[in-house]
Amino acid sequence: MNRKYDALALLSGGLDSILAMRTVMDQGLAVLGLHFTTPFFGKPHLIPFWREHYGIEVEAVDIDSEFVAMLLGDPSQGFGKWLNPCIDCKITMLGRAAALLPAYGAKFLISGEVVGQRPMSQRSDALNVITKRAGVRDLLLRPLCARNLPPTPMEESGLVDRDGLLDWRGRGRKPQYELAGRYGFTEIPTPAGGCCLTEVQGSARFARLLMHRPEPEPVDFRLARAGRQLWAGSHWLAFGRKAEDNDALESCVIPGDYVFRLADFPGPLAVARPLAGEWDAGAVHDAAALVASYATRARRHFEATGQPVRVVVRRGVKSGAGGEIVAVAPSRDTALPWAEPQPAAVGEWKKNRAARPSRAPLAPAGDTA
Structure with missing residues (x-):
């Protein structure tokens, strides 16, 4: 009581x-x-x-x-x-x-x-x-x-x-x-x-998400808040800059996500959430190469030996064994043009929102309208 x-x-x-x-x-x-x-x-x-x-x-x-x-x-x-x-x-x-x-x-x-x-x-x-x-x-x-x-x-x-x-x-x-x-x-x-809705960088992250997923769930916003955010069109990748980021990202994983972690070196954990269908093999490879490029020891290993770096890619599974091994050359110069969300996305989203017909507020999940 x-x-x-x-x-x-x-x-x-x-x-x-x-x-x-x-x-x-x-x-x-x-x-x-x-x-x-x-x-x-x-x-x-x-x-x-x-x-x-x-x-x-x-x-x-x-x-x-x-x-x-x-x-x-x-x-x-x-x-x-x-x-x-x-x-x-x-x-x-x-x-x-x-x-x-x-x-x-x-x-x-x-x-x-x-x-x-x-x-x-x-x-x-x-x-x-x-x-x-x-x-x-x-x-x-x-x-x-x-x-x-x-x-x-x-x-x-x-x-x-x-x-x-x-x-x-x-x-x-x-x-x-x-x-x-x-x-x-x-x-x-x-x-x-x-x-963080009052902050420029937080708002830029959420606006970019809203442009590609008009009705996100709370877990989508939590992922958009965690770690570092990169976008290439509708391809969305969030990865850790420190251990706390990795933990936060891990807690956001849902079925369907791609989870990237280096197999042999310390480095960032990354989570990709498909918003427009499954990623093709090229997009997964690009993301793995990008994640590996932010791991200092992995990058130095590749520069010294020329040997590719192994990245484990899991699908919608939180920490644990398993996953596909993708061998990559660490690189930020990938086919997909990854970039951080920009503040201009906020104004663009507001403009697009103002142009659409008004609608009644959505009922919270589990509630009836």
């Missing part, structure tokens, strides 16, 4: 969301932070650190399916500079949090927004849109700027003391740092939660 709480808070892991929780906790109320995870943001591995250093309780909540459905289903409030649907993102998270209130016996929701802090999602009009579309007008408390907003039912009922809330406004960060100091925080997290 879930422990009971007075409130559930949206916790990105940024400073504002932590301070919002602590401000309400100071009134003797029990608050649980919900840390939402998607292919684009989420750091659940930091939850033990947050508990210890900031004195808060946190649980991770996977919203992969509903977030991807929102992203692909024409976000009602549009995108920011890159692929960030910030307003619809907050609407999605608040909707999920509201649905979880009964499970924890909680009475209201908390978010760390500050009026005017962010140009897209924290304007006064944007905050009103978020509250209305998420259906949480009588449930949502924004403790850091509450005294700049009309009183909520929680304040009017006396459940929350309005005088104990804050009146922050604008983009300055001095009040946040001062309050963090009063709480004794020795490590100050960044203001944002680290969404």
Whole structure:
């Protein structure tokens, strides 16, 4: 049985969301932070650190399916500079949090927004849109700027003391740092939660994927985020730059993928996901040669001996024995013109998207429309 709480808070892991929780906790109320995870943001591995250093309780909540459905289903409030649907993102998270209130016996929701802090999602009009579309007008408390907003039912009922809330406004960060100091925080997290949809390189990766697979699954986005990304037309190859990348790529393997690993030397693991039918032998050979070219010892071996390098190619199988051996000369000069995704892909995808007929949002996997 879930422990009971007075409130559930949206916790990105940024400073504002932590301070919002602590401000309400100071009134003797029990608050649980919900840390939402998607292919684009989420750091659940930091939850033990947050508990210890900031004195808060946190649980991770996977919203992969509903977030991807929102992203692909024409976000009602549009995108920011890159692929960030910030307003619809907050609407999605608040909707999920509201649905979880009964499970924890909680009475209201908390978010760390500050009026005017962010140009897209924290304007006064944007905050009103978020509250209305998420259906949480009588449930949502924004403790850091509450005294700049009309009183909520929680304040009017006396459940929350309005005088104990804050009146922050604008983009300055001095009040946040001062309050963090009063709480004794020795490590100050960044203001944002680290969404890669707000970043140029992350958006370029996802836009290129969307151009070739219009309705990707969450696992496709996770693969697009991992390691180094190379494309040649519709041929997609992701490979590791370090051990952590190799592990992340291995976790993304699904049936049908090509998995490349050097047979005799240390080097990157690579995953290729066919998007337009099976790869021919030439494409597989090109990818194997490219992967081998990023393995220093394999490349030096070939330069010294002229002997080809063996690359194991598995199909849709995670770590283990087996696979076809492909002998290659390590090379980045291959028949396929491999290149990294470029930021221009974002604008191209947005332009193509705007030209198509509007459609209703997709239902999350497993849901009915």
